[in-house]
Amino acid sequence: MDYNYIAVEGNIGSGKTTLAKKLANEFSAELVLEEFANNEFLPKFYADPKRYAFTLEMSFLAERYSQLSGIGADRDLFNSVRVSDYLLSKSLIFAASNLNEEELHLFRKVFDIMFKTVPKPDLLVYLYSGTERLLENIRKRGRRYEQSIEEDYLSRVQAKYLDFLRKQSATMRILILDISEVDFVKDQFVYENMLSVIKKPRSKGLHHQLILPAR
Helix, strand or coil: CCCCEEEEEECCCCCHHHHHHHHHHHHCCEEECCCCCCCCHHHHHHHCHHHHHHHHHHHHHHHHHHHHHHHCCCCCCCCCCEEECCCCCHHHHHHHHHCCHHHHHHHHHHHHHHHCCCCCCCEEEEEECCHHHHHHHHHHHCCHHHCCCCHHHHHHHHHHHHHHHHHHCCCCEEEEEECCCCCCCCCHHHHHHHHHHHHCCCCCEEEEEECCCCC
């Protein structure tokens, strides 16, 4: 495989953490997972977005930067592959969806300083799914604080992600996997299809792949 660092991204409920875990197991890779479960501001944000948006986004940015900036220094020299379930740039994507203009301006200044020093992935895999499917997945996993998420919010986040991917296509290898109609957790054929697509060498740019169910 041509990649030493693969980042998996996607909207809320897209399955990015599940795929990152499966890829790390597949490649015997170092796994870097976003630490959000203990963020005290997340439930508060979903209850009162305007009040807690800036605090939440700054706390996430600090946590993500701390984690990503350290993985290069202490990584196992014999472990040549690294897989993460997020990109630092997701902080900017969600900030653009949740913050007002003044807050976003300040947030971007801090982000730009941090972004320069974190490792960049060789391949970014984006899991695309329709908002109805995302809401279904969110309901199934049952996190209480997520149950108030609305389709309009997911649509706005999705649009920010796709706009980001288009703007980064000149400098990154980006693979968009459309998984709207499949379940790569339950269907091994689907997962193996995704895996074969991910393994292919790619030039920089935006690449799309519709993942089809088993026939």
